[in-house]
Amino acid sequence: MDLSGKEMAPAESTAAGPRERARARIDAKILGAAEAVFAEHGFSGASMSEIARRAGIPKPNLHYYCRTKEELYRRVLRRILDLWLGTADEIRADVDPAVALAHYIAAKIDLARKRPLASRVFANEVIHGAPQIGDFLKHELQDWVDAKAKVIEGWVKEGKMRPVDPRHLFFMLWATTQTYADFAVQIAAVLGRKTLKPADYDRAAQQTTEIVLRGLGLKT
Amino acid sequence: MDLSGKEMAPAESTAAGPRERARARIDAKILGAAEAVFAEHGFSGASMSEIARRAGIPKPNLHYYCRTKEELYRRVLRRILDLWLGTADEIRADVDPAVALAHYIAAKIDLARKRPLASRVFANEVIHGAPQIGDFLKHELQDWVDAKAKVIEGWVKEGKMRPVDPRHLFFMLWATTQTYADFAVQIAAVLGRKTLKPADYDRAAQQTTEIVLRGLGLKT
DNA sequence: CCAAAGTTTGACCGATCGATCAAGTTTTAT
DNA sequence: ATAAAACTTGATCGATCGGTCAAACTTTGG
DSSP states (O other): OOOSSGGGSOTTOSSOOHHHHHHHHHHHHHHHHHHHHHHHHHHHHOOHHHHHHHHTSOHHHHHHHSSSHHHHHHHHHHHHHHHHHTSOTTOOTTSOHHHHHHHHHHHHHHHHHHOHHHHHHHHHHHHTTOTTTHHHIIIIIHHHHHHHHHHHHHHHHTTSSOOOOHHHHHHHHHHHHHHHHHTHHHHHHHHTOSSOOHHHHHHHHHHHHHHHHHHTTOOO | OOOSSGGGSOTTOSSOOHHHHHHHHHHHHHHHHHHHHHHHHHHHHOOHHHHHHHHTSOHHHHHHHSSSHHHHHHHHHHHHHHHHHTSOTTOSTTSOHHHHHHHHHHHHHHHHHHOHHHHHHHHHHHHTTOTTTHHHIIIIIHHHHHHHHHHHHHHHHTTSSOOOOHHHHHHHHHHHHHHHHHTHHHHHHHHTOSSOOHHHHHHHHHHHHHHHHHHTTOOO
């Protein structure tokens, strides 16, 4: 048995053998292709053949790395959920609420611009009842929101902002930011564009921040 | 040729023969079942067999009324789009902006509560690139928004509200209201409920109105 | 009353899907 | 060098899908 620790190395270890690096590379290709196909067609509409084709490998080879379509889907979702929870670092009691919320809105809209496929896979999963991530929503996400809600309630008690239901505030922030990923086609159509331009995202972030902060009494 | 005009009567004519009434009844059953199945599984995931089963008719009979799955899907979508455009009657130049926007938010959240399936079918369609309603978005909806944007710009010029990009304001209103239909599962999970209660929708409407109106300088 | 039109239904078809198999090739460890 | 392990791939399977067919039944108009 090899005791050098290579077998325990994470997929993207910096000091990995050629085998591990190849594995990490093909895993990235597969997850990227799967995310794109799941975003475009949904879980049911996505086909393993198309995912394999976009990943540049034969279909049985795809099944070698992910036994079933559902397992592949879950791996794609897990990667997306980790993105989710890492976007609100600035929402802490020791940060000014206006700064923290502006930062959060900017980070979320930036994610909508740079990872729209991830947002669409997530949205599709939730719209259809969250059959795979229901437990995540009921435990991990609820705990996450509970913690952040306490921070906001603290800000309110200190008189730093107007009274607000922190949870519904998050629903509003999630909705207004992710809509620029999930509904990009509709927004582009209304704006008379083929696709959204960087200036559109900037304007979205600026105006969303403006309205929300003023709505919370954080601007005069 | 029958000239009594019965052939031109709309499906829900009040003075229709028994045949027309039966037709209207079965059409309603089919569209209702289709909306539910499309909302739950998406277009690709929905099966004509399940739609037929939920409508209480054999599958070939379903194909008798709707030749193809795509035609049925388009009929479901058309009914939803008509709902869409009828929710902003109060946004007119002669109405006070605070009243008009509060009314619009309340109407949209009410729709999210009473027709969540319709909202989910629409969301699913747009998320996957709007293959069927792309033209609607680029023409009907764009014209609709253009007209409403002029009203809002008028309010701004009259000094009734703070300057705002009317289109991005609509994106925000659509997102914050429809999220209570499309993401109801996630919101219920975060709130620690099995399903959303009427009080949740009321609170959502109240707080959304509060933040948006204050954000637009319509409340002091 | 009867023929035409409209409606209902079980049986069935070709296509596509997720998944598997078996036979290969390449890499690793000793 | 060599055997085991890891990986690759063309061929194929059973299941399910959207859609069709043909034979029945029901309603309508004259």
